[in-house]
Amino acid sequence: MKLVATDFDGTFSLYGGDVPQENIDAVMKWQAAGHKFGINTGRGLSLIGLELAKHPELEPDFLICNNGAVIADKKRHILSSVCLPQSLLADVLFFLIRERGDAPMLVVTEEESLSIHGNPAESLGIPGMPETTLEKAAAREDVVQLSMNCETLEGAQEMERLACEKFPDLVGNINRGYLDLNLAGADKQHGIDRMLKATGWQIAPDDLFVIGDDMNDLPAIEAYHGYTVKAAPKFMRDHAKKVYESVGAMMMENL
Structure with a gap:
């Protein structure tokens, strides 16, 4: 096989x-x-x-x-x-909001994708999805990934550097200008x-x-x-x- x-x-x-x-x-x-x-x-x-x-x-x-x-x-x-521990998730979310302001972000759980401040993946032809708030997202126990469109590869690499320096338990996965943040090992x-x-x-x-x-x-x-x-x-x-x-x-x- x-x-x-x-x-x-x-x-x-x-x-x-x-x-x-x-x-x-x-x-x-x-x-x-x-x-x-x-x-x-x-x-x-x-x-x-x-x-x-x-x-x-x-x-x-x-x-x-x-x-x-x-x-x-x-x-x-x-x-x-592989889910993000809730304590780590809350800290990362608030950090990203401080760094990126109201830029769109996806909070991806084991089975669904939720958006904060809009949909960052519209350019991929992905339709609208349910919105959530920062506070509700931070309280989830089933979040596996945070995703954002940084527009350019260089922008994604810089955001990855900032996030992973502050949170060593994270890993950044980059696809063109898109950055996914996962727990290290994912x-x-x-x-x-x-x-x-x-x-x-x-x-x-x-x-x-x-x-x-x-x-x-x-x-x-x-x-x-x-x-x-x-x-x-x-x-x-x-x-x-x-x-x-x-x-x-x-x-x-x-x-």
């Missing part, structure tokens, strides 16, 4: 577009051969669900969400999660590790295929000698074992 874990935005799906049909066709053939296919994304369970709803023929065998903080099975039952590499542990699947190293297109994919790409797509930034192409035209092309070559 082989296994593919693919990033979604910019990798399996085109930025500002839809999932190419060749990727969908490849998944059908991959799973028909008895192999496992799943999404490894920075999106939360509810937001990746919105995209998968557009393609009911797609039935991933697993979902790694929130940069590895949430692991779900094919029925989207949560197998594992990244796409450890997400794959935790998914394999939770499912009990025994996958030989040569049968594990990881592919992504941006900075938050790097931990998994480096750890698993993974792949990227032609549209990825140069630094990703430099780190990848091989560059493919698409996820579908990678799957068909390794079927």
Whole structure:
């Protein structure tokens, strides 16, 4: 049995577009051969669900969400999660409000995404979502990620530096100008590790295929000698074992 874990935005799906049909066709053939296919994304369970709803023929065998903080099975039952401790969450939220003022931010729980000061991911085509207040968000015990659009890669890196210097228990996962803050240990590499542990699947190293297109994919790409797509930034192409035209092309070559 082989296994593919693919990033979604910019990798399996085109930025500002839809999932190419060749990727969908490849998944059908991959799973028909008895192999496992799943999404490894920075999106939360509810937001990746919105995209998968557009393609009911797609039935991933697993979902790694929130940069590895949430692991779900094919029925989207949560197998594992890494939540921010409530005391840390409150401090981080108030810090971000001081640093960013009324800039939009997502508070992502195990199963839903809530917004403070509006939706920071509208440019990704993500629709409106329920709003919450700073005080209500700080009282949650199921928050796995805080997400914001910093407009540029440099802005996201600077915000990551400030937050992680003040809170060493945090890790920043960056995808273009978007910054996700998770509890340390929640990244796409450890997400794959935790998914394999939770499912009990025994996958030989040569049968594990990881592919992504941006900075938050790097931990998994480096750890698993993974792949990227032609549209990825140069630094990703430099780190990848091989560059493919698409996820579908990678799957068909390794079927």
